[in-house]
Amino acid sequence: GEDVEQSLFLSVREGDSSVINCTYTDSSSTYLYWYKQEPGAGLQLLTYIFSNMDMKQDQRLTVLLNKKDKHLSLRIADTQTGDSAIYFCAIDTGRRALTFGSGTRLQVQP
Amino acid sequence: DGGITQSPKYLFRKEGQNVTLSCEQNLNHDAMYWYRQDPGQGLRLIYYSQIVNDFQKGDIAEGYSVSREKKESFPLTVTSAQKNPTAFYLCASSGLAGGETGELFFGEGSRLTVL
Numbered sequence: 001g002e003d004v005e006q007s008l009f010l011s012v013r014e015g016d017s018s019v020i021n022c023t024y025t026d027s028s029s030t031y032l033y034w035y036k037q038e039p040g041a042g043l044q045l046l047t048y049i050f051s052n053m054d055m056k057q058d059q060r061l062t063v064l065l066n067k068k069d070k071h072l073s074l075r076i077a078d079t080q081t082g083d084s085a086i087y088f089c090a091i092d093t094g095r096r097a098l099t100f101g102s103g104t105r106l107q108v109q110p
Numbered sequence: 111d112g113g114i115t116q117s118p119k120y121l122f123r124k125e126g127q128n129v130t131l132s133c134e135q136n137l138n139h140d141a142m143y144w145y146r147q148d149p150g151q152g153l154r155l156i157y158y159s160q161i162v163n164d165f166q167k168g169d170i171a172e173g174y175s176v177s178r179e180k181k182e183s184f185p186l187t188v189t190s191a192q193k194n195p196t197a198f199y200l201c202a203s204s205g206l207a208g209g210e211t212g213e214l215f216f217g218e219g220s221r222l223t224v225l
Contacts, residue, residue: 043200
């Protein structure tokens with residue numbers, strides 16, 4: 001079955017770049033996603049990348065996809081305190097529903 | 111505004127009771143999902159439905175039941191058979207059937223606590 005792995009915690013200082021990493025086992029994903037969860041709330045889509053791309057940039061967000069190593073990363077430039085949240089990567093294998101990683105809690109220190 | 115509404119936001123239950131969590135969407139999406147979230151474990155799929163009057167078990171369906179009588183509604187019942195029901199429950203929908211990106215739209219969640 002699908003397996004999606006993320007580190008649980010990342011702490012950065014305000015203004016620095018944050019890099020959140022994700023590895024997965026299923027190589028048939030068509031789309032790969034990054035979601036953000038604020039405390040006590042649902043998940044909101046931040047960005048996604050199509051599997052035939054290796055990079056996607058959207059303002060402060062950069063997504064890198066290495067299909068050979070099955071590695072996905074999310075870089076947040078100029079990290080702000082409002083970026084503090086849990087970030088989930090998710091893959092879509094087209095079979096039934098998205099498979100989510102365990103989430104990375106990003107803590108931004110002023 | 112279009113979106114997904116979950117209710118109640120907080121729910122307390124005594125052991126041995128069944129409870130039903132509501133999920134309604136007005137996005138005209140065909141597919142709806144229930145996930146359970148526990149600290150440090152990410153989201154685990156309980157049930158999903160890709161069309162009205164049809165639903166499938168996810169990875170942790172034991173102790174839960176669902177129905178999909180209307181396109182916009184997908185209620186989840188947490189039965190007394192669920193051994194460890196205290197968790198944060200998230201409902202989502204997608205327009206997957208329409209050939210879109212498969213993005214899931216989430217509700218704000220329901221936190222169930224068993225006393």
